[in-house]
Amino acid sequence: MNSKTRTLLTIITETSIEQFVCRDIEHLGARGYTVTDARGKGGHGLRQAGWDADSNIRIETICSPEVAEKISSHLFAKYFDNYAMVVYSHDVNVMRDKKF
């Protein structure tokens, strides 16, 4: 089966802004996303997921490199100063590239 390359962008951030970030990435062209609950530690300290204010989420979205670039720039501008957030990306092989 021939597979194509797309970009997988992963965003780790505060649960409190889940709906906003998901809405943003959809507006910027992502066709879907997956969310898992997480906890962690970083520049903003320990976030142990004991209750809402202290919880993280991990959002993944597979998209074209261009959309990934747009999303990261947008997140950088809008959230990085004020929210616990980490964003990274890498290439992945997908089977139906038209889907993403």
Add this chain to the structure above:
Amino acid sequence: MNSKTRTLLTIITETSIEQFVCRDIEHLGARGYTVTDARGKGGHGLRQAGWDADSNIRIETICSPEVAEKISSHLFAKYFDNYAMVVYSHDVNVMRDKKF
């Protein structure tokens, strides 16, 4: 430490078929897998994980490129038409390549 390359195949799909997919990937040669609970959005709409019928899982399996290829083809043939499912893969470095 010298590390070797293997393929990490990730499957995002409906919780309701967890046992079937896991059984399949084992039969096709994967030596192990990891499952996390997830929610998300895609072509089949919003899946918010409020209850079983609406929940996703994220299955990861590290295997040889050949096994990964076999698994994706199998999943494609068996589940893609009727189930919410996304599959992607990429290379990873592992320490004990004989394990996978």
Add this chain to the structure above:
Amino acid sequence: MNSKTRTLLTIITETSIEQFVCRDIEHLGARGYTVTDARGKGGHGLRQAGWDADSNIRIETICSPEVAEKISSHLFAKYFDNYAMVVYSHDVNVMRDKKF
């Protein structure tokens, strides 16, 4: 936006040693990490996350290749013989490379 490359190291292991592994990777130079709850199957059998003793976690840390190498060697020496553990790594693009 210009992005830099870092290593994403993923560790899948038993929940019971979460605090130890997290402490270790911080000591070895990781500036942060993300943890999600997981279940799975591997050489140590089925781990279904029904209760603590049977649960897995998935730890991700983004760091320099050197730190990633140090962490994997350390984990290999300290935990591989006695604990259910899988470690893999790959390169990712990050936006603020000084953070990691």
Add this chain to the structure above:
Amino acid sequence: MLDPIIMFFLFGIFAGVVKSELRLPSQVYDFVSMVLLLAIGLKGGIEVAKQPLGQLVPQAGAVFIMGLLLPLVAFPILRSWGRFSRADAASIAAHYGSVSVGTFAVAVAYLTTRGIYYEEHMPLLLVVLEVPAIIVGIILARGLSKDMQWGSVAHEVFAGKGVMLLLGGVAIGWAAGPEGVQSIKPFFFDLFKGILALFLLEMGLITAAKLGILKKYGIFIVVFGIAMPLFSSLVGTGVALLLGLSVGGTAMLALLAASASYIAVPAAMRISVPNANPTLSLAASLGVTFPFNVLLGIPLYYEMAVAAHRMMGA
């Protein structure tokens, strides 16, 4: 006046419609529905012990046959008037031939609050009615081929959470009897309505989410989601009269016939009829029939039972 548990359901719908962040964690929903299923099973089991077997068997048999026939009525309607694919029509038919335990729990609360007697071994009939529609649905969708894996279908049905917990509850209630169960009464029986309130709150939230999807499928699904339970309730009332059930029992059997599954059947269809669209059948069963039965159906079926018994008595 409305039962407060119904208000919890309306509150859930409201919260869902205004897009509140309110949500029951899925693990809590699991917990709450497990307790309800066990409690219903236990109550039924205690009563089963008291019944002569000679009375249970014909009742179970009649109900089982009703469960075979109801989907056979629904299927051609869904195919011709609804223009659904074979798989979708079969799957929806199976949902409506089977039962909804949540609806049953609300009916239990309704009759108990009003002090209306009903045959308390009803949960046994509930379990019996869960199963046949699933089998009919699968055959309708896939035909009677030789390579049907009936073993795995049976496993899917009986080993599913819902049926398992109901049967487990019935078995324990039956074996332990009224006094044996006394010690777990505070948890399973005294808290029943409060836990049902929480459950209905979440059901309201889920229903609200399905309401949005309803639009996509047009008016037929709404009409079917109301007309089918009305028809089934007539069938249920008739069967109840034949079996000589009390007024409360007649209302209950009407409701069981009228209710549409949203746990056991969707799970089984997802596996055995994968090409049926689960969103469609759940939109009908959760978005239309569940609220209809809970808000209007239960009192209506009760009035029907009263009227039917009056007529028969005359």
Add this chain to the structure above:
Amino acid sequence: MLDPIIMFFLFGIFAGVVKSELRLPSQVYDFVSMVLLLAIGLKGGIEVAKQPLGQLVPQAGAVFIMGLLLPLVAFPILRSWGRFSRADAASIAAHYGSVSVGTFAVAVAYLTTRGIYYEEHMPLLLVVLEVPAIIVGIILARGLSKDMQWGSVAHEVFAGKGVMLLLGGVAIGWAAGPEGVQSIKPFFFDLFKGILALFLLEMGLITAAKLGILKKYGIFIVVFGIAMPLFSSLVGTGVALLLGLSVGGTAMLALLAASASYIAVPAAMRISVPNANPTLSLAASLGVTFPFNVLLGIPLYYEMAVAAHRMMGA
């Protein structure tokens, strides 16, 4: 002697300080707080039904105004003496102008145990007091610009879990009345204190985590976290006397004024005043004011209410 629920709080702090592995899963914490919020709402709603509207409106109005003013007192102090940024000062001021439902629940338990009467529609005033400080906080932080999206702020406030559950509980309690609610009493009312005990155990664990962070922010936050509730309790006592509340009601209103939010306000500030540091305001509200109110404040405010009523009576 200490109420056992307070001991659960102390036990939680202890377990947190010794770094025990003890932890309430977040889903269980959600469950427990949902039940508490609904129970408090239900209790209040039942009483609201009994009150003449002519009495409720002025009380609600007075409390609303108090909620507008308290953050206006706190803000300049935080700016000048605390040297906090505008956003941080505004956010902390909003926390202290609003209320803590957990603290209120402990006060309910305190008064009930001692058989002290209080106006039982208090939960309505609780809801009223949640909201104004949030609006003031946002304006203090961002000014009164035209492009403020008040619609989404309102949604954030009213559609948040806490306010939604309280309002839902009040509405159901009000509509169902004392007899209607009878059937869900075993779950929501009889278990109240036990569930509150579990909740306070987790609150103790969370408080212990915040204690560590406190050090980072120095002594001012500790002084403010004790002085501000003392001041607010005086204001609350005064308002209660003006409204002619009973001794218990006076203590309750003093406590409502003195308590600092840790659910609704932080959630709203995180969205509407993103540049405020949430760790800072939660360290104050959870690390200092919550334990202060729960351990010392409640009995103190009650003594104040007794003394004030004695003085007024003289």
Add this chain to the structure above:
Amino acid sequence: MLDPIIMFFLFGIFAGVVKSELRLPSQVYDFVSMVLLLAIGLKGGIEVAKQPLGQLVPQAGAVFIMGLLLPLVAFPILRSWGRFSRADAASIAAHYGSVSVGTFAVAVAYLTTRGIYYEEHMPLLLVVLEVPAIIVGIILARGLSKDMQWGSVAHEVFAGKGVMLLLGGVAIGWAAGPEGVQSIKPFFFDLFKGILALFLLEMGLITAAKLGILKKYGIFIVVFGIAMPLFSSLVGTGVALLLGLSVGGTAMLALLAASASYIAVPAAMRISVPNANPTLSLAASLGVTFPFNVLLGIPLYYEMAVAAHRMMGA
């Protein structure tokens, strides 16, 4: 007749064996076990307050010594007859020297249902018996080296969920006394058996999973998993007679001695004796000894206690 809670256990085993999808979410399991541990601790704590210290100290001392000795008996047997590695033998020995709170809860239910008196400060002895076997196990596995980090072992033991909740419950029950605890009674005491039923359902599911693994380890582990508790129960009966406990108390101490840990000890061994195979010890303790004690052991130890007291009385 069987207690219904035992039927829940059997039901869980059945559901697990037929590979049902039934499963308690791990967060619900956590919730349920936390409530049980706190309830047991509270009950014990209330009684501790009533006991003269001069009576508690010798009992605690005797039980502590029993906890030191039991693993010393088990270890050589496991090494020689079982041919286990040093680490595995030490770890299993520690499991059997310590106690199982779940088994204890079932015994409480057994004696209470039958109205049999026992010394109600038993939970204190339960806590005392949890600890010594862990220390012995670690020394057996690793020897008495100087660089043992006993501080972190102690933390692992006392800061673990189980011991922490038991001790917290005992402390609160002791401080609050019977009247103080009255307000949280509906939650912690009235629901006890219902919650225990849910807990045992999940224990049945877990046990069923371990049954499969048992085959891998052969017959020795099954024999040991039955013979060792029988031996320990004799020791426990003897110690109880020396301490002058009642018949119920004697049965209880026999059971404590006979029960094998599956929470505190596995957690501690995993950290302190990492080269011991946790699957092996849990297969024995959960797959053999837990069901044996719950189904046969409890009534047997009670008969033994009756017989022993009759003999002593003679």
